[in-house]
Amino acid sequence: MNVDTLTDLAFLALVVNAVVNGLAAPIRSRYPRLNLWWLSYVSFALGLLVVLLPLPVTVFQGLAVAGAASGLFDIIKAVGKN
DSSP states (O other): OOHHHHHHHHHHHHHHHHHHHHHHHHHHHHOTTOOOTTHHHHHHHHHHHHHHOHHHHHHHHHHHHHHHHHHHHHHHHHHHHO
C-alpha cells in the first residue's frame, strides 16, 4: 500500500466514525445509561463496506463534501453578521 491509499483509508475511517457517532447521538441523549458497546462493530462493518464497495465510497465522499460546504457556509454567514 502506498501513502495515498493509506491517507484515503484513514479519511474514510474518520468519516465512517463520524457518521456512526452522529447517528448514535440521539440514542445517547435519550438513553444515557444505555451501553452502546456494539457501535464499534457497526463502525467496523460499515468501514469494511466502504473499503470493499465503490458506491459507499462515493456516498461518503459526497457526505464529507456536503459537510465541509455546510461548515464553510456557516463560517461565512457568521463573519457576514459581524
